[in-house]
Amino acid sequence: MSTVTIPKPQKPWKATPRQRIETGSILLISVLLAVLLVAVSPLKGKLGYVGAFVVIYLIIDYVVVRLNHGKSAGVDAFFRGLVTMAIGVAVLPIISILVSVVVRGYKGLHLSLFTTDMQNAAFTDENLAAGGLKHAIIGSILIVATALVISLPIGILTAIYMTEIRGKFARPIKFLVQSMSGVPSIVAGLFILAAIVYPLTKFYSSFEGSLALAILMIPTIARTAEEVLLLIPQDLRESGVALGGTQWRTVQQIVLPAARSGLVTALILGVARVAGETAPVVLLTGGGDGTQWNIFKGPMGTLPTYIWKAFGSGTEASIARAWTGILVLLVIVLFLFGLARFLGGRKVK
Amino acid sequence: MTDESENPEMETHVQPSSLAGIASAAEGKKTPGSSALGVGLEARNIHAWFGDKLALRDVSLDFWAGTVTALIGPSGCGKSTFIRTLNRMHEFIPTAAMAGEVLLNGTDIYAPGVDVTQIRLKVGMVFQKPNPFPSMTIAENVLAGLKLANLKVENKDDLLQECLERAGLWNEVKDRLNAHGGSLSGGQQQRLCIARSLAVRPQVLLMDEPCSALDPGSTLKVEETISHLSSSMTIIIVTHNMQQAARVSDYTAFFLSDGGPGELVEVGHTNEIFSRPKDSRTENYVTGRFG
Numbered sequence: 001m002s003t004v005t006i007p008k009p010q011k012p013w014k015a016t017p018r019q020r021i022e023t024g025s026i027l028l029i030s031v032l033l034a035v036l037l038v039a040v041s042p043l044k045g046k047l048g049y050v051g052a053f054v055v056i057y058l059i060i061d062y063v064v065v066r067l068n069h070g071k072s073a074g075v076d077a078f079f080r081g082l083v084t085m086a087i088g089v090a091v092l093p094i095i096s097i098l099v100s101v102v103v104r105g106y107k108g109l110h111l112s113l114f115t116t117d118m119q120n121a122a123f124t125d126e127n128l129a130a131g132g133l134k135h136a137i138i139g140s141i142l143i144v145a146t147a148l149v150i151s152l153p154i155g156i157l158t159a160i161y162m163t164e165i166r167g168k169f170a171r172p173i174k175f176l177v178q179s180m181s182g183v184p185s186i187v188a189g190l191f192i193l194a195a196i197v198y199p200l201t202k203f204y205s206s207f208e209g210s211l212a213l214a215i216l217m218i219p220t221i222a223r224t225a226e227e228v229l230l231l232i233p234q235d236l237r238e239s240g241v242a243l244g245g246t247q248w249r250t251v252q253q254i255v256l257p258a259a260r261s262g263l264v265t266a267l268i269l270g271v272a273r274v275a276g277e278t279a280p281v282v283l284l285t286g287g288g289d290g291t292q293w294n295i296f297k298g299p300m301g302t303l304p305t306y307i308w309k310a311f312g313s314g315t316e317a318s319i320a321r322a323w324t325g326i327l328v329l330l331v332i333v334l335f336l337f338g339l340a341r342f343l344g345g346r347k348v349k
Numbered sequence: 350m351t352d353e354s355e356n357p358e359m360e361t362h363v364q365p366s367s368l369a370g371i372a373s374a375a376e377g378k379k380t381p382g383s384s385a386l387g388v389g390l391e392a393r394n395i396h397a398w399f400g401d402k403l404a405l406r407d408v409s410l411d412f413w414a415g416t417v418t419a420l421i422g423p424s425g426c427g428k429s430t431f432i433r434t435l436n437r438m439h440e441f442i443p444t445a446a447m448a449g450e451v452l453l454n455g456t457d458i459y460a461p462g463v464d465v466t467q468i469r470l471k472v473g474m475v476f477q478k479p480n481p482f483p484s485m486t487i488a489e490n491v492l493a494g495l496k497l498a499n500l501k502v503e504n505k506d507d508l509l510q511e512c513l514e515r516a517g518l519w520n521e522v523k524d525r526l527n528a529h530g531g532s533l534s535g536g537q538q539q540r541l542c543i544a545r546s547l548a549v550r551p552q553v554l555l556m557d558e559p560c561s562a563l564d565p566g567s568t569l570k571v572e573e574t575i576s577h578l579s580s581s582m583t584i585i586i587v588t589h590n591m592q593q594a595a596r597v598s599d600y601t602a603f604f605l606s607d608g609g610p611g612e613l614v615e616v617g618h619t620n621e622i623f624s625r626p627k628d629s630r631t632e633n634y635v636t637g638r639f640g
Contacts, residue, residue, distance in 0.1 A: 166443065235480045239542070242438055244470035244549055245497030253496055257484030 030057035108324030118289035123318035135291040136306035147213035155221025163229040181219035188215040189280025204286040206300035212280035221270040228262030264344025278304040303329040389414040389583045395449035406610040417584040419594035422604035427611025428587045432555045436472035473551030477558045479538035481530030488526040494549040516544035517574040536567020556586040603631045
């Protein structure tokens with residue numbers, strides 16, 4: 001029996017040092033040319049540098065690759081460059097926002113933020129440790145959770161109607177849902193004000209705010225859920241029905257479980273749509289400063305209304321409070337999304 | 350029926366009673382009515398439409414309990430459409446329409462008031478692509494039909510083992526019943542799907558090209574499974590693989606479409622269809638000279 005010596009695993013498709021130097025020099029030359037261009041032209045500032053760099057890099061890269069490897073390789077390199085730059089353009093603002101929020105918000109962070117509310121404190125108090133976000137955190141979670149409880153079943157059932165039942169009204173409903181997703185939040189707030197608060201309850205409560213948020217959430221959840229359900233192979237539905245299942249049992253036991261992680265995405269997008277909403281909440285809950293546990297009673301503040309009020313006060317201390325509020329809102333939202341992903345992604349045992 | 354000169358109309362379509370004649374002519378084979386499983390399934394003058402388009406014209410075929418019938422024919426000749434009318438899956442397509450009768454144990458499954466879920470419990474189906482339910486384990490997949498149809502069984506473990514054994518999968522999966530169905534190979538997945546259809550104890554099993562996505566080894570295993578099952582139920586299998594039809598079936602029906610709706614050209618004992626077909630179109634197809 002002959003023995004074979006196993007060679008060391010290699011990656012011959014990786015860039016050689018020579019190619020890396022080539023790529024590196026294209027980058028370097030582009031940077032230098034961009035600096036030069038900004039110096040001699042009316043282009044100004046960071047944006048000028050970035051813009052000049054992007055254009056120059058794409059041109060040089062295209063020309064060099066085209067000369068070395070031909071036309072189609074040049075076009076390929078050009079679009080690869082363009083896509084990479086586009087990702088940069090999309091991601092930069094997000095990073096910039098995150099950095100600003102952390103840099104400006106961390107000053108106001110202290111433990112009492114989570115144990116006190118603004119009942120006995122002023123936004124303009126120079127001592128940032130005075131007062132806290134307890135009421136706003138509780139309010140945000142209660143309002144969004146209530147809105148979610150209302151809109152998740154309605155949204156998913158709407159999606160089931162559009163994809164599974166495919167009834168006569170599926171098309172008009174799809175059209176309505178699409179147009180509803182463009183409704184400005186203040187309109188949803190005014191609708192609840194006119195339809196429920198003035199004629200019926202005559203009193204502000206966070207439940208009414210949740211109703212307005214639910215109006216905003218339902219289209220987002222319904223559309224995302226619809227797209228997710230459309231991805232489930234028709235085969236699975238047919239198998240369920242062919243095994244003697246009714247349509248509802250097939251949907252409930254096969255289609256929905258198969259779509260679970262996508263439905264969690266629908267939920268996340270729904271929450272993301274409303275977590276930062278301010279206008280309808282101010283309009284309908286009064287945006288209170290005290291801790292309010294009862295969703296059917298009295299004003300309730302949320303993180304966005306806290307931020308709105310703090311910015312509105314206009315002093316250095318209040319603006320610092322607002323940034324802290326933004327930081328806390330971001331962290332809570334990210335935490336909840338992570339949690340939802342974790343729970344939704346887990347395999348069913 | 351053995352004398353083709355007396356039956357010129359055989360070329361266009363087969364009369365409902367055709368199989369009885371064929372069977373009596375071929376002694377020693379499985380004979381219709383010889384088993385105690387019932388009269389099986391009878392399709393009478395089935396037409397099927399998608400929208401305005403007639404896809405299947407006037408097919409009448411009898412399937413005897415305890416036999417395997419293979420449906421062969423080129424793509425688009427209506428074989429799949431036909432078997433989907435046999436368990437009322439045809440109506441799952443929104444534009445679908447049909448005419449004709451399908452008698453299961455003598456009762457028309459399209460009669461008004463018939464509970465369609467009950468029909469599908471009695472007439473099971475295995476699809477072309479293996480499709481275990483992704484959110485379920487192997488055991489849950491096999492027993493999914495019970496939950497779907499809201500059936501109660503005394504001993505689920507016994508049923509689970511019985512179905513997996515009948516599908517020829519038990520020895521391969523008995524140690525990992527709680528693994529996901531998707532962790533099996535394609536051939537194992539298809540046998541899992543067969544086990545899944547067996548759990549609700551159908552009298553008839555429809556198989557729509559069950560091996561077309563499988564390698565030869567897995568195909569062989571599925572065919573062995575079919576042979577085992579055929580003693581206890583009626584099996585109707587659509588296949589593009591003529592060797593497969595020859596290996597597993599007692600009867601073979603040849604479907605053809607000349608660009609219009611699909612039609613039944615000829616049906617008979619499998620060995621006769623392959624060795625002495627009556628219709629020249631069947632002969633061209635089974636000898637590979639189709640065109």
